Amino acid sequence: MELTRRNLLAACAGGLALAAGLGLADARRRPAAAAQPRAAHQVPGIYRLSIGDDIEVTALLDGYIDLGTNLFRGAPEEEVRRLQEAAFVPVGPAVRSGVNAFAVNAGGRLALIDAGGRNLLGPTLGRLPGNLKAAGIDPAAVDLVVATHLHPDHVGGLVTGDGAAVFPNAELVVHEADWNFWTNADLMAKANEQGKMFFQAAQAAITPYAKRTRLIGDDEEVMPGLRSIGLPGHTPGHTGFVVHSGPDTLLIWGDIVHSALLQVPHPDWSIAFDIGPDLAVATRRKAFAMAASDRLLVAGMHLPFPGIGRILDEGGVYQYQPEPWRFEP
Ligand SMILES: [Zn+2]
Numbered sequence: 001m002e003l004t005r006r007n008l009l010a011a012c013a014g015g016l017a018l019a020a021g022l023g024l025a026d027a028r029r030r031p032a033a034a035a036q037p038r039a040a041h042q043v044p045g046i047y048r049l050s051i052g053d054d055i056e057v058t059a060l061l062d063g064y065i066d067l068g069t070n071l072f073r074g075a076p077e078e079e080v081r082r083l084q085e086a087a088f089v090p091v092g093p094a095v096r097s098g099v100n101a102f103a104v105n106a107g108g109r110l111a112l113i114d115a116g117g118r119n120l121l122g123p124t125l126g127r128l129p130g131n132l133k134a135a136g137i138d139p140a141a142v143d144l145v146v147a148t149h150l151h152p153d154h155v156g157g158l159v160t161g162d163g164a165a166v167f168p169n170a171e172l173v174v175h176e177a178d179w180n181f182w183t184n185a186d187l188m189a190k191a192n193e194q195g196k197m198f199f200q201a202a203q204a205a206i207t208p209y210a211k212r213t214r215l216i217g218d219d220e221e222v223m224p225g226l227r228s229i230g231l232p233g234h235t236p237g238h239t240g241f242v243v244h245s246g247p248d249t250l251l252i253w254g255d256i257v258h259s260a261l262l263q264v265p266h267p268d269w270s271i272a273f274d275i276g277p278d279l280a281v282a283t284r285r286k287a288f289a290m291a292a293s294d295r296l297l298v299a300g301m302h303l304p305f306p307g308i309g310r311i312l313d314e315g316g317v318y319q320y321q322p323e324p325w326r327f328e329p
Helices: 005-029 077-086 128-134 152-158 176-182 185-190 193-212 277-293
Strands: 046-051 055-068 094-106 109-113 144-146 171-175 213-216 221-223 226-230 239-245 248-252 297-299 308-314 317-322
Touching: 046 239, 046 248, 055 128, 055 152, 055 239, 094 239, 109 221, 144 221, 152 193, 171 176, 171 193, 176 193, 176 213, 185 193, 193 213, 277 308
Parallel strands: 109 144, 144 171, 171 213, 248 297
Antiparallel strands: 046 055, 055 094, 094 109, 221 226, 226 239, 239 248, 297 308, 308 317
16 A cells, blocks of 8 residues: 555544454453553653762653743744744644653752642642652652742642642751742732742742751752852753763753743743743753753753753754653663
């Protein structure tokens, strides 16, 4: 048979007719193999990679959020549509973005960078606890929880609905500028409804860790193998983390990108949640330029799971290239 669209459709229809005509009576006589129920859910969202000989990073999926395309400042509808069509994703008023966290096991210490959103932004998040379990990571064994910033999709998972610490033995590490911003009562009083919810979520997340919190700056060793790098704009203390060992470097860049589909080709499209939109754009441009020129491996909280890949500069237009699946960590 020649490969044409018409022949393909005809083959499918023929298969269905055959099943309808001959299959049913046979199927009833066959054992349960034919009645395998559909799983209707994905396998656990975990992925591992080694950095150097001695550091293991585990990407952990918390779920996804659908972002309205109108949240992206200055994004023309027709260009959004063109990008959606080109990527074979649904054309419409929203783009789907994953929410990831990353565990870093280095030098005998285990750090979890961000903790997902629990149920704060709806039921499509909150898979982190299950995926930690699937990865063999006991929350009690986490030594450090490190926040890229204090937004609800990053720190909602630090606490239970009752306000207890999910990570009972962990020190909380957060940039001092984010801490100062989200604990500022005057700024909270001036915020709109959604802004107030963000302040409340941040404060609820940090409260049970108050006696074991470390505030950091732009360029500090968080633990051996893990350094902070200031990436301000999205929030005042938005921070990336560099994992480095031997010949390998991984930049975990937090929310430099909220939608790879839209913001990689258009770094100037800031998102409505940016507290400093112009600074966020400048920081994204700097991060892209560095990632492209250094051929840096990057990991992002909203890059498509497992959220690890590279930024390419294709004649002045940036492209995201996911890392090929690693058969070995
Ligand atoms: Zn985010």
